[in-house]
Each structure stands twice: as C-alpha cells, then as structure tokens.
Amino acid sequence: ELTLPFVLGPRPLTRVRIVGSGQIGPDIALHMTKVFAPEGVPVVVVDMAPKALDAGRAKLAKKIDRGVDDGAFSPEQAAAMKANVTFTEDYGSLQDADFVIEAATENLEVKRPSFPQHENLRTRGAILRSNASHLEPESIFEELRDATRASVVHYFFPAERNPLVEIVPGEETSPTQPFPTKPPAFDLQGFSKDDLIDFTPALREQALAAV
Numbered sequence: 581e582l583t584l585p586f587v588l589g590p591r592p593l594t595r596v597r598i599v600g601s602g603q604i605g606p607d608i609a610l611h612m613t614k615v616f617a618p619e620g621v622p623v624v625v626v627d628m629a630p631k632a633l634d635a636g637r638a639k640l641a642k643k644i645d646r647g648v649d650d651g652a653f654s655p656e657q658a659a660a661m662k663a664n665v666t667f668t669e670d671y672g673s674l675q676d677a678d679f680v681i682e683a684a685t686e687n688l689e690v691k692r693p694s695f696p697q698h699e700n701l702r703t704r705g706a707i708l709r710s711n712a713s714h715l716e717p718e719s720i721f722e723e724l725r726d727a728t729r730a731s732v733v734h735y736f737f738p739a740e741r742n743p744l745v746e747i748v749p750g751e752e753t754s755p756t757q758p759f760p761t762k763p764p765a766f767d768l769q770g771f772s773k774d775d776l777i778d779f780t781p782a783l784r785e786q787a788l789a790a791v
Contacts, residue, residue, distance in 0.1 A: 593621060593678045599694065600683035601627035601636030601667060604711060607739035608683055609665050610640050614740065617657075617664035624666045624673050633667040640665060643740065674698060681733065683711045688719055695730070696723050709733045717750030727752040 596616060598609050605625055612623045627633050644661055647653040653661070666673075674680060680698050684690050691710055698708055708730040710720045721727040731753045734746035749755075 595677050596621060596623045596679045596681075597674050597677040598623065598625045598681045598683055599627070599674070599698070600685075600711075601625050601629070601632040602683070602685060604735060604737070604739055605683035606636035606639045607643075607737070608681060608711065608735055609636070610643055610661075610740035611735075613640075613661045613664045617661045622664055622666065624668060624677075626668055626671055626673060628669060628671075630669065633669065637665075637667045671697075677706055679707045679709075681709045681711060686712060686715065688715055691715065691720050692723060695721055696725075699724055699726070705729065711735055712748075717748055717753065721750055721752075728754040 593616075596612050598605050598612070605627070609623050609625045616623060625633070625636055627636070641662060644653065644658045648655055648658045682691060682694055682698065684694065691712070695708065695710070706729065708721075708724075710717075710730070710732050711734065712720065712732050713734050715732070717727075717730065717732045720732065721730045724730060727750055731750055732748040734748065736742045736744060736746075
C-alpha cells in the first residue's frame with residue numbers, strides 16, 4: 581500500500597484511525613475524509629460491533645450522497661471520499677496509525693482502559709485523542725505511560741460540518757504538538773444561536789458573543 585503523507589506542522593500524517601462507530605464516530609470520519617481523501621490519506625473506523633459498523637457506514641454514505649444532491653460535492657468527490665474510509669472490526673489496523681481519535685461513549689470506564697491498548701499499538705509518536713464533552717484528560721489518560729501526545733477533543737454535532745472543535749490539553753500534554761492548545765478565534769459566519777446548543781456552557785458563552 582502506497583500512502584502519501586499529509587504534512588501537519590512539523591510532522592507527516594499518513595493514516596488516520598477512529599475508534600468507535602456509534603453516534604459521532606462516523607461523522608468524525610466524514611470530516612476526516614473530506615480533509616484527507618484529496619491528500620491520499622486513508623481513514624479507518626474501528627468498532628467491535630458489526631451492527632455499529634454497518635450503521636456507521638450507511639450513515640456516512642447517506643450524508644455524502646446528500647452532499648452531492650445539495651451540490652456540496654461532485655459525484656467524483658463523493659466516490660473518492662467513500663472509497664477513502666474503511667469500517668472494520670480489526671483493531672490491528674491501529675498498528676500503523678499516525679493519528680487516533682477515540683470516539684466511544686461518554687463513559688470513563690469505557691474510555692480509560694482503551695488507551696493503554698492504543699498506546700501499545702501505536703506508531704512511535706502517534707497523536708492520541710479522546711472525543712469527550714465533560715471528562716477531564718487526566719482521568720481518561722490516567723493509565724498511559726506517556727500522555728504527552730494525548731489530549732481531549734470535543735466535536736460538536738454535526739461533526740462533519742461544524743467549524744468548531746474544542747481542544748482540551750492535559751497537564752502532561754506536550755505544547756509542541758502540531759495541534760494548538762488554545763482555541764482559535766471564533767469564525768461562525770452563517771451559524772445561528774440554535775446551532776450552538778451542543779456547546780459546553782463556557783464555550784457557548786464565548787460563541788454566542790461571536791454570532
């Protein structure tokens with residue numbers, strides 16, 4: 581398999597993996613394939629439940645097809661985006677990942693034990709992220725040997741279209757990571773107050789001032 585790297589800051593990304601094909605995992609996968617399919621960087625969604633994988637695959641395809649109908653994507657772009665995402669039960673596919681986003685249910689007892697497994701499978705220096713809205717990084721990454729490459733991200737629904745992602749570094753998160761540890765300035769042109777319903781209270785207060 582020949583994969584060309586996408587360069588993010590000082591490092592290349594060649595393989596993106598998302599753990600969890602539930603409510604938001606497929607939407608994050610859609611966001612990632614919109615960005616990375618043109619760069620030739622494959623996206624893989626991993627889940628242990630075949631039904632969740634089937635549902636996630638169907639959800640992603642339906643949203644891409646809707647994008648074609650709305651004129652957001654050309655048929656060629658849609659085909660490339662779909663082909664760039666793989667849904668699988670094979671957790672071994674995490675082995676060569678540069679960027680892993682865990683998108684499991686918001687349950688500490690589910691999230692925390694998964695990260696030592698990701699750490700053992702990861703490519704040296706891989707970026708590790710947990711999608712969470714209220715769990716602290718120190719709790720999620722408590723069992724990691726090296727949490728310098730780990731932090732929390734919070735995607736807001738719909739993840740593939742919302743321009744804002746909250747980034748929450750932990751005490752051990754390295755400030756030299758390619759992702760910023762401070763949120764960027766709000767650019768919410770075209771969004772209404774109703775679109776901000778899923779924001780955390782503090783972030784919602786900031787965002788409302790920008791709408």
